[in-house]
Amino acid sequence: SQATPNALINARPIMAAIKEFFGGSQLAQFMDQTNPLSELAHKRRLSAMGPGGLSRERAGVDVRDVHHSHYGRICPIETPEGPNVGLISSLASFAGINEYGFLQTPYEVVGRDISFEDGFELEGRILREDLIVRNRNELAAGEPLDADLLRRLRNRPYWRDIRFPVVPFATGRIRHCTADEEDGLAVAPYKTVLNERGEIDSERIDVRIGREFHSAHRNEVDLIDVSPQQIVSIPTSLIPFLEHDDANRALMGSNMQRQAVPLLRPEAPLVATGVERRAALDSGHIITYDGPREAEVINVLPDRVELQEVTTRRWHRYPLRKFGRSNQGTCINQTPAVVPGQVVQPGGLLASASSSDGEQLALGKNLLCAFMFWEGYNYEDAIIISERLVREDVYTSIHIEKFEVEARDTKLGPEEITRDIPNVSEEALRFLDDGGIVFVGAEVGQDDIIVGKITPKGETELTGEDRLLRAIFGRDAREVKDSSKHVPAGDAGTVIDVKELTRDANPDLRAGVNHAVRVRIASRRKIMVGDKMAGRHGNKGVISLILPEEDMPYLEDGTPVDIVLNPLGAASRMNVGQLLELHTGLAAERLDRQIVTPVFDGASEGQVHSLLDEAGLPTDGKVKLYDGRTGESFDKPVVVGRMYMLKLAHLVEDKIHGRSTGPYSLITQQPLGGKAQMGGQRFGEMEVWALQAYGAANILQEMLTVKSDDVLGRVKTYEAIVKGETVLEPGVPESFRVLVNELKSLGLSVDLFDEEEKPVEFSLDAMVDYVPNLGGINIEGREYKL
Template identity: 30%
Template sequence: YFTDVKDSVKKDGTRVFVDGKLIGYHKDGEKLASSLRELRRSNKIHRHIGISIHIPEQEGATKRLYVNCNAGRVLRTLIVIKDGKSTLTPDLLDKILKKLLSWEDLIRMGVIELIDANEEENCFITFDDKHVKKHTHAEIFPSAILGAGASIIPYPEHNQSPRNTYESAMAKQSLGFSTPMMNTSTYVRQHAMLYPQTAIVTTRAMGLLGLEKRPAGQNCVVAVLPFDGYNIEDAIVLSKSAVERGLGRTLFYRIYESESKQYPGGMRDNFEIPNADDNLRGYKGEKSYRLLEEDGIVASESSVSGGDILIGKTSPPRFMEEYRELESSGPYRRDTSIGVRPSETGVVDTIILTQSSEGGKMFKVRIRDMRLPEIGDKFASRHGQKGVVGLLAKAEDLPYTADGISPDVLINPHAFPSRMTVGMMMESITGKAAAMRGKKVDASAFVGEKVDEVMSVMKDAGFKYSGKEIMYDGRTGKQFPVEVFIGVVYYQKLHHMVADKIHARARGQVQMLTKQPTEGRARGGGLRFGEMERDCIIAYGASMILKDRLLDESDKSDIFVCERCGLVAYHDVKQRRFYCRVCDKKGKVSSVSVAYAFKLLIQEMSCLNIAPRLLIKERV
């Protein structure tokens, strides 16, 4: 390839790739890259083309110029800087404010440039007004370097970076008012906060993301104070009175659906109230169908709980062979009704009758459940300070300030030292000041309002500059010997609620293969007693508990073993005797209690021509 290219150009020049394919060499790759970028800025080539040059650190390695035109590259907008000066001049800014220039005009003029991830490696970007000659681009706004999740954090530059990362993930789990089409939405699972509030300590990105119109949290009065150990290990204490007034109150919606399918032979599913007769299989009992109306669908606004049938439906047999089995008594039908999940309760909110994609009748029933915060529900501030509710305390038992203000949330002081979330302290102070002055505080990254300026409002209102106040114990009326840090912090309720996770079981289903309890809450499974739990019981010497958990209440099984050869024997039912295939009548067979999983292991090893032998002794 490229036999006409000089060896010196191949060695010292730059390889040029277009969409990953080598198209040639150039003796001065940096000049070529610069020329291509100028062509892009002057609209001679497409604005979405990415131009990046790779100059390797190793001596003698070939430089590479990549021109990417392919789809799927994420582009970000930057202001072009030439000779240390921004191309976005005061004159242009004035025209933008007067709406004489649009965003499209700025891109066409080469003031704004679209850069992909590869080209960004060649850029030297500043995020403030201090341009130097080395800079190639400037951020449009300093917090534009942050993603959607991180840009809602107030004063993020004052937090340890992992905390900002945690909040970026948790912000997606917060409950708010997700859509104005809530009443007609057909999402299978949906949450809605009943009294959402806009944050009084906000960022500019929150407005752009629509969190001013559809917020996902509430402003809480938060005191940093222990409370009888109920808020240790990141737990939080909530005011019961605040909860009764609507703090953290959400609605949970779930849609159950069923369609009527057409089968070969002219048979189809029927929506009806199943009747208990000999030709119906899977009948669930009269109590389960008590809420159904004549059409087989539950009545609107009915209170339902686990096991109640919402959509009554019967279906023909699965296979044609099943017809022939019962030809004398006539073909039977299966009960395929849809019921509420075992662990859920609620009220029938909406019933939708529609058509499936195949043209069959389809019913959708939406269940509504009001969720009040309870012990075990997860809350988080916007600084990665997450915690579960440890106690719902009466307002009269909570500490109060000299003005009679009782906090909504109590968090433990140990949440701060190692995590260094100073941004949360700043939010608490500025939140209190924002409440005093009746105006929101802008806490955007790098350019937010200075805390010193905001804190002067508190001083004028008669509050301490530090955000601390004298507080009194609500139970004794005595003053605390120290001042307490108290302010206003925006808290998010997350979708991890204890009502969706709580699970216990005594007896229930077992797996077909291993005869051990099934796994998971949805299948009514058992709780895993793992290796580490086993080791603790062994270390403690509680052998009867070990036997009870891992054998008696799990998968106890009796097998027959030949005492002479140690191989597994069996019971011949016809001859009414125990029989060993190796020893025949010479062996003595005994019954041994083992875990079914162990029996399965022996059988699987036997399949591989490995014969495990069990040495049996008399039980002591």
């Protein structure tokens, strides 16, 4: 017989290992795609947990703390705030991994004692000390090495290995060091002053050796940092004036940029750090021309860009992703940035993406911001915004939700996707086509049916007459139940895509699934009260008020401000970077240019003053503001400027929730918890104490009985409220019945007495047959869940 690969190799163990890693490992995670930066940051994440690693419980402070070996390898700022603090971290901007899996960081090599073999240019270099060869003083200190001398010396064999003690200089050669390789070497900062020959200018210089900082002679320097942002991660290096922010707030700023929702019309920051372009390109969302020669744009279509090389006439086609759904439900959309006939150079921009403005990362908007109090509405970090931001869709974002329905084989027969659903009105089926599936373009809301589905249900043995009637008249409505897919509570929008998969056309459908339907619903979310906003400096807040534009404070030229922040939110938090950004942003707007201020090498306070002066603005950054309601000026001048503000993924529409009736737990008979289960709010032990302290006995009794697990009482109360009658006394809660039953299971006899020591009769079966008469009103929530 012929041998086959399947007979020789058992692939099951390999497949099981792969499936376990990608399906069950802590290190294989669902990618965070809220915006391009969150995707980039997630790919660069480091974890001390997972298989063979630490656990949260065992990890002490020492493991979590910043260590000197992290320098240039692990960011000291970006880490979660919760129990994972210090265990999950981020790669620094220039960090890499060597062939052994160790982290390394680049440094520029300093040339001190160099030979011909090292390959450095020696011509023009000056000796720092006498060169003694074979006990003879060959060259004197301070003597420059000219070309003729070097040519003569190079021809002498024994001079090949002689090292010339030159004045230390930056060689331009990069060396990647792991933590142990760097140990004991003197590293000078990036700002080390060099003369025109690249030599270290000062005799003495501040250096870092391991965890210690020293003042060393320039002859002892081994390496120089390659960049001031070398020590921080990509999200952290996007914070302007980072050096003026407290580390705790910088941490929040780094983490919140990853939560920024892509907006309808992105806008690059007026005050940038210079990393925006690189971050956008490396995220992979922006499309650039990768051909070897310049090309002409031939076709620009909504879903693709086509180019042809000018010289070779070779075609290049780039597909664009249109209104795709990210893992977090945000919108991924690429738009062409070229026009037909345009000539593009290699590396040129072809299409920008969501959260990008041209080639730059653009997570938020530049708003005219005032730091002042306004009627107490910005108390405790609350934010006041102008109605203009809502009306002009400044902070509008698109969110896409997906729903999947599967028709399976069941023990009682196959499920069916159909429009023919028993006991459902034609009105409820208005969005479904003849096949029972919602059509593209339908505007659906909460509880609307998007896919009609029926499931066979068990029934008793049919009589001969029933069988005869069924044979004559067809299927009876009683044999199937409605299991249609409804739009969940709080969701609404436009159906943008419907995919139908059948077993015949898609044989790789899951086992037991005959028919599957996938529906995508897109919604436009305008900014509203309760949404969370933040700047890049950890200055976060929730919108408390949306004021009409005419009521907002305005400048002397009549320009109303867009946002009002509380001045108390800046001083104690020690994130002064936001104020410097505010002033610089206003100057950048007046001068009509973007201002780039890299981290740890940015504009000084004096330079910010000069910018304000150049823009014709007061150097203290304060202006006279007028009350939009009265037209009178405020008592004192107010700090006003342009700040880059983000709208975060914590949207109030996704979090708001309320319940009157709903599902109850099968055992305790108490309402379930959480929005997903349509649950109630837990009234816990401490909340009971609070009402006891106030003596609110009736409210407390209601909370613990008819609003919770008094099964009969809650039905009667609902009935009384609907009929407008007096609400009856609460009964015995189910939790008490459960306690009595548990005590009886231990063999204890339990009797209940009132305060006059008379026995109280109560049934241990709460599910008494009581049918409320509500005059045709249905009480929802009489379903019970384990």
